[in-house]
Amino acid sequence: MKKSVAILLSLTIIAAQAVAAVDKRPKTKALTDEQRIIHVLNRLGFGPRPGDIERVKAMGVEKYINQQLNPEKISDSVAENKVHDLTVLNMTTAELYEKYPQPGQLLRQLQARGKLPADLGEARENRVKRGANANASEMPKNDAMPAPSPENPLQNEKYRQLIQEYYRENGLQRPERIMVDLQASRILRAVYSERQLQEVMVDFWTNHFNVFAGKGADRWLLPAYDRDTIRPNAMSKFSTLLQATAQSPAMLFYLDNFQSVSPNANANANRRGPLQMLRPQPQQQQRRGINENYARELMELHTLGVDGGYTQKDVQEVARCFTGWTIFQPRGGAAAVNGMMGREIDPGRTPGTFVFTPRMHDDGEKMVLGHKIPAGGGMKDGLMVLDILAHHPSTAKFIATKLVRYFVSDNPPQVLVDRVAAAFTKSDGDIRETLKAIFFSNEFNSTEAYRAKIKRPFELVVSAIRTIGADTNGGPGTHQWIARMGEPLYGYQTPNGYSDAAESWVNAGGLLERMNFGLALANNRINGTNVSLSKSNGDQSKVMDEYLKQLLAGDISAATRATLLKQLQPSDSTTKVVGLILGTPEFQRQ
Numbered sequence: 268m269k270k271s272v273a274i275l276l277s278l279t280i281i282a283a284q285a286v287a288a289v290d291k292r293p294k295t296k297a298l299t300d301e302q303r304i305i306h307v308l309n310r311l312g313f314g315p316r317p318g319d320i321e322r323v324k325a326m327g328v329e330k331y332i333n334q335q336l337n338p339e340k341i342s343d344s345v346a347e348n349k350v351h352d353l354t355v356l357n358m359t360t361a362e363l364y365e366k367y368p369q370p371g372q373l374l375r376q377l378q379a380r381g382k383l384p385a386d387l388g389e390a391r392e393n394r395v396k397r398g399a400n401a402n403a404s405e406m407p408k409n410d411a412m413p414a415p416s417p418e419n420p421l422q423n424e425k426y427r428q429l430i431q432e433y434y435r436e437n438g439l440q441r442p443e444r445i446m447v448d449l450q451a452s453r454i455l456r457a458v459y460s461e462r463q464l465q466e467v468m469v470d471f472w473t474n475h476f477n478v479f480a481g482k483g484a485d486r487w488l489l490p491a492y493d494r495d496t497i498r499p500n501a502m503s504k505f506s507t508l509l510q511a512t513a514q515s516p517a518m519l520f521y522l523d524n525f526q527s528v529s530p531n532a533n534a535n536a537n538r539r540g541p542l543q544m545l546r547p548q549p550q551q552q553q554r555r556g557i558n559e560n561y562a563r564e565l566m567e568l569h570t571l572g573v574d575g576g577y578t579q580k581d582v583q584e585v586a587r588c589f590t591g592w593t594i595f596q597p598r599g600g601a602a603a604v605n606g607m608m609g610r611e612i613d614p615g616r617t618p619g620t621f622v623f624t625p626r627m628h629d630d631g632e633k634m635v636l637g638h639k640i641p642a643g644g645g646m647k648d649g650l651m652v653l654d655i656l657a658h659h660p661s662t663a664k665f666i667a668t669k670l671v672r673y674f675v676s677d678n679p680p681q682v683l684v685d686r687v688a689a690a691f692t693k694s695d696g697d698i699r700e701t702l703k704a705i706f707f708s709n710e711f712n713s714t715e716a717y718r719a720k721i722k723r724p725f726e727l728v729v730s731a732i733r734t735i736g737a738d739t740n741g742g743p744g745t746h747q748w749i750a751r752m753g754e755p756l757y758g759y760q761t762p763n764g765y766s767d768a769a770e771s772w773v774n775a776g777g778l779l780e781r782m783n784f785g786l787a788l789a790n791n792r793i794n795g796t797n798v799s800l801s802k803s804n805g806d807q808s809k810v811m812d813e814y815l816k817q818l819l820a821g822d823i824s825a826a827t828r829a830t831l832l833k834q835l836q837p838s839d840s841t842t843k844v845v846g847l848i849l850g851t852p853e854f855q856r857q
Contacts, residue, residue, distance in 0.1 A: 297713060306716070314733050336699050452741070458732050481758070514621045522762065528627045562582050588651070623645070677770075822853060
């Protein structure tokens with residue numbers, strides 16, 4: 268036990284020193300041919316599988332890069348077969364609301380339909396009344412309806428049994444299953460897909476346009492976000508992707524824009540019709556008005572950047588432009604009722620889908636970043652804003668900086684950022700053309716960029732599974748390790764997403780978890796993931812060198828190799844050798 272702790276601490280120190288030394292490496296002009304192949308497989312994908320280096324060498328690295336830039340031409344049957352049984356991926360949001368209902372909402376629907384036993388139904392009704400009476404005096408008139416008593420009925424054993432019975436009898440599943448399947452799909456595609464750059468860009472844009480699964484209805488909205496918003500547009504025009512995220516119910520819910528209403532909405536309603544269909548349930552109703560959350564993050568995090576030249580007045584005007592961009596039945600109440608009554612969902616009124624509602628919209632004139640938005644534009648107001656932002660010089664600079672930081676180094680060379688921003692602008696924000704400017708640059712293909720990036724936990728788990736040729740179901744066993752190392756998928760609460768800088772991941776606790784993960788993987792201690800390592804003969808030094816060549820192309824420092832050898836005994840298994848290599852600072856970098 269003490270020896271294990273000693274090696275982990277030794278490697279932690281080496282790792283920290285190695286990361287600090289990355290920017291101090293001697294500068295040379297280019298990588299060797301083999302280094303470039305390894306570099307491309309690590310940056311355009313999640314690392315080489317056994318045989319990948321030889322395959323790319325045979326076809327030529329330039330051809331491989333161009334192939335990855337056009338993923339629609341690559342057959343991906345293995346990955347598709349791996350995710351085939353994850354039914355959540357192919358269900359509409361309304362179907363998810365119906366088949367994976369929220370227990371509390373289901374309880375309310377059961378009560379409304381008289382399905383609760385008399386004693387439970389009366390007890391719950393009295394509890395709600397008590398909560399309403401207790402809160403009534405605290406609420407101003409004409410404001411939000413009081414919430415029910417804070418007592419949680421799901422803490423009542425009888426309620427829990429009733430809900431479990433209903434789930435079982437009606438073939439329903441708990442909503443937690445949605446995120447289990449969605450996370451599994453991300454891992455399986457990253458591990459098995461031949462379209463590696465596509466999966467890397469899905470990871471990049473999912474983080475750039477971050478949505479937190481733990482916020483309200485977003486658990487049910489995220490499968491469509493991955494399937495219909497991010498994936499189809501990960502390699503398209505930035506303006507197309509930007510509009511797709513702006514109209515995504517997951518984003519509208521996460522940043523509260525679905526609740527953003529013109530102050531004149533009540534007057535508009537008197538002229539145009541009632542707002543009843545848009546009102547949330549009484550216990551969820553909130554004070555109506557314009558919400559600036561999405562407008563602010565749209566400019567600060569999605570397009571211009573914090574120093575992109577916008578003002579608080581621009582935030583207010585953009586927020587006005589996006590009033591009325593909302594979600595039809597955002598929490599899916601009608602879908603749950605339809606499921607209970609065996610009714611088909613009306614395709615024209617599908618819960619959990621984007622809708623523009625004119626009577627919620629501020630139709631007055633606006634001024635955004637010096638551009639006049641004429642009065643009476645309706646939904647065009649938001650579309651005009653997206654067009655202005657997608658073509659703004661600050662957006663080109665901001666997106667170029669993030670991409671160069673992601674693919675080249677934590678301190679992106681300004682000359683390359685400028686070149687990539689120019690390619691972004693010239694191509695009208697074409698993501699493929701922008702990436703080309705990076706991948707065929709001298710800066711990308713240099714020793715300064717080689718193994719200069721620290722793998723985030725998701726990247727580390729996927730690359731380790733690929734590198735040692737393991738097989739996985741992408742299930743909770745892998746989710747738990749990714750979370751333990753600090754990057755639970757869809758688990759970042761704030762809109763800025765996970766950091767891409769080494770300093771956010773290189774610390775004693777994080778590195779120890781990474782090293783423990785390597786040992787657990789090699790020793791088949793991760794549920795749902797299996798590896799069969801070949802046995803090597805010879806002394807420990809030769810065995811280690813065989814696996815260093817296989818897993819790291821022999822690219823390891825003398826200090827790390829010496830530290831590893833000190834910890835090995837003649838009787839140690841191959842799995843320990845591989846586990847230790849996966850924990851080295853060299854494997855942590857890409």
